[in-house]
Amino acid sequence: MCGILGYTGERQASDILLSGLAKLEYRGYDSAGLAVLDGGTIKIAKNKGRLKVLEERIKSGEEISGTCGIGHTRWATHGEPSDINAHPLWSDDMSVVAVHNGIVENYREIKEMLSSHGYGFYSQTDTEAAVKLIDFCYKQEKSPLKAITRAIKQIEGSYCFVMLFRDYPGEVWGVRKDNPLIAGQGQGESFLASDVSAILQDTRQVYYLDNMDIVQLKKGVVRFFDPEGYAKHKELSEVTWDAQAAEKGGFEHFMMKEIHEQARAVKDTFGSVYHSGRIDLNEHGLNDDAIRNISQIYIVACGSAYHAGAVAQYVIEDLAKIPVRIELASEFRYRSMPLDKNALAIIISQSGETADTLAAMRLAKQNGIKTLAIVNVVGSTIAREADSIFYTMAGPEIAVATTKAYSAQLIACYVLAMQFAKVRGTITENYYNSLIAEIQRLPEKIDEILDEKLRLEEIAGRFVNARNAFYLGRNIDYAVAMEGSLKMKEISYLHSEACAAGEMKHGPISLIERGMLVAGVMTQKSLYQKIASNMLEAKSRGGFLLVVASRGCEALKDEADFVFHVPETDEHFTASLSVIPLQLLGYYVAVARKLDVDKPRNLAKSVTVE
Ligand code: F6R
Numbered sequence: 001m002c003g004i005l006g007y008t009g010e011r012q013a014s015d016i017l018l019s020g021l022a023k024l025e026y027r028g029y030d031s032a033g034l035a036v037l038d039g040g041t042i043k044i045a046k047n048k049g050r051l052k053v054l055e056e057r058i059k060s061g062e063e064i065s066g067t068c069g070i071g072h073t074r075w076a077t078h079g080e081p082s083d084i085n086a087h088p089l090w091s092d093d094m095s096v097v098a099v100h101n102g103i104v105e106n107y108r109e110i111k112e113m114l115s116s117h118g119y120g121f122y123s124q125t126d127t128e129a130a131v132k133l134i135d136f137c138y139k140q141e142k143s144p145l146k147a148i149t150r151a152i153k154q155i156e157g158s159y160c161f162v163m164l165f166r167d168y169p170g171e172v173w174g175v176r177k178d179n180p181l182i183a184g185q186g187q188g189e190s191f192l193a194s195d196v197s198a199i200l201q202d203t204r205q206v207y208y209l210d211n212m213d214i215v216q217l218k219k220g221v222v223r224f225f226d227p228e229g230y231a232k233h234k235e236l237s238e239v240t241w242d243a244q245a246a247e248k249g250g251f252e253h254f255m256m257k258e259i260h261e262q263a264r265a266v267k268d269t270f271g272s273v274y275h276s277g278r279i280d281l282n283e284h285g286l287n288d289d290a291i292r293n294i295s296q297i298y299i300v301a302c303g304s305a306y307h308a309g310a311v312a313q314y315v316i317e318d319l320a321k322i323p324v325r326i327e328l329a330s331e332f333r334y335r336s337m338p339l340d341k342n343a344l345a346i347i348i349s350q351s352g353e354t355a356d357t358l359a360a361m362r363l364a365k366q367n368g369i370k371t372l373a374i375v376n377v378v379g380s381t382i383a384r385e386a387d388s389i390f391y392t393m394a395g396p397e398i399a400v401a402t403t404k405a406y407s408a409q410l411i412a413c414y415v416l417a418m419q420f421a422k423v424r425g426t427i428t429e430n431y432y433n434s435l436i437a438e439i440q441r442l443p444e445k446i447d448e449i450l451d452e453k454l455r456l457e458e459i460a461g462r463f464v465n466a467r468n469a470f471y472l473g474r475n476i477d478y479a480v481a482m483e484g485s486l487k488m489k490e491i492s493y494l495h496s497e498a499c500a501a502g503e504m505k506h507g508p509i510s511l512i513e514r515g516m517l518v519a520g521v522m523t524q525k526s527l528y529q530k531i532a533s534n535m536l537e538a539k540s541r542g543g544f545l546l547v548v549a550s551r552g553c554e555a556l557k558d559e560a561d562f563v564f565h566v567p568e569t570d571e572h573f574t575a576s577l578s579v580i581p582l583q584l585l586g587y588y589v590a591v592a593r594k595l596d597v598d599k600p601r602n603l604a605k606s607v608t609v610e
Contacts (some may be wrong), residue, residue, distance in 0.1 A: 001395025009189025013069030028075030033087035038066030076378035079124030091135030105157035255399035263443035270394035285388030312413035322422035352380025460588030484582030514542035523574035
């Protein structure tokens, strides 16, 4: 996820771009850059680091004058944060200069094709391949519109490009697919932005682009085209939100915005390894021989990342039949246990900076164990030190309580499990293909659950004054219960405990009181009746039973106080769906208690101390 801006008008573009980008920094902040088209020349300023580094350079006199330009704040996906990988990126003769948000999935194929036509590449980004493809098409078509329509037919993945063509002074071009882009209409000036918050100080008159719309800006003029290049009419809308609400995409909190970004995080994470109809993990240091030689797996992580690992343990063991140990990093690092040199250590971390997780990874490496890090932040310490990396494509997470990064971690774990199973011959080709199809259906199922979120808001009101809660499950549902319970306690301060349902009667059941929330997760058919009887034990002691179950689960339909059904999916992937209502429940209880949802007390987004 990156922040994108375009401007053309009468004012200095760099001033407009810098102040607009400041509003977009929450979308990405590892590098920043802008390009200004002045007469027939494009000037570029960009660097690794926060926007203020770029601002200081420009304010201290770096020559970048002109009234038409594009800007970018980056959240790296392909290529480390660095000056050269920062956007904008340019074609070799500077005919085309562009900024990009999204992922070009087939960038390797594009690079290969362009290399055979004499193109070279200076960055590690997927974006450069796309910019040069547009340039390649432009050289043949001699028109920005035709170049864009031709290039987008060849680009796979999700994108929003905003472009300058050196031979078209005063014009900015844009196109979007599965990534946001809006156009703003001012007096004698016009704007493009990935988020309306970036242009609200200048105009409230905006156009919302549909997928595959192409847009052309001239001073005060905005024109639209469909993907075939035919002119298209769009209605102007008036934005009524205030600037702060706009930054959160109209949501009250970043957490809710990020909950809604999960379908995209899931799609992009899967899209990053699924190319031309197959999963390819060679770049992740996992060729078939390496996969065959894994004797066992240690998964090491903290907090929610540990909970994603707990799901992975069940999925990998069941699909690939490899023994898996899931370990809390803070325990693993101080335990003296015999470690197996032929094991694979999977390290999971959103930030890539968690002190305990980093120390545990270093310990595994010192013991000669190969490490694979599932990390969200490109260039973070864990990403740099791991033997190989699987980046999740969740984009920057602002809310302290993780949601979309957790969902993306699950996808990375599923992919590993499926690939291990395929290579080791523990599942059939047909089943493997059906798993791929099912992962691809998860985003729409997540959105289907979100359509029903108001039901959870209503029920959350009941727990405003609650003091304790239990979350129960077995197997994968237990792993999800742990995550649901953490979501509840960390943002709503309602004391909550997750319990493997079968353990209730060994002690915790004595805590059940009249009206106490007992949330049960039921997505594994063979365990429906087992969990149902544990839940009924809680009910007979006064518990309020809230059930999150797969559609078709009838157990407890008469006894539960509240049932939320999630769509059916393959049973290995149910965590991706059952966690959504539990995230929403924690969120709504915290909102009902009027708490600071995005910044809960005592917590930090990145835990860099022990
Ligand atoms: C909970 C949460 C934390 C993190 C944990 C690990 O919502 O966000 O429990 O999951 O602190 O952080 P990372 O994944 O950055 O290593």
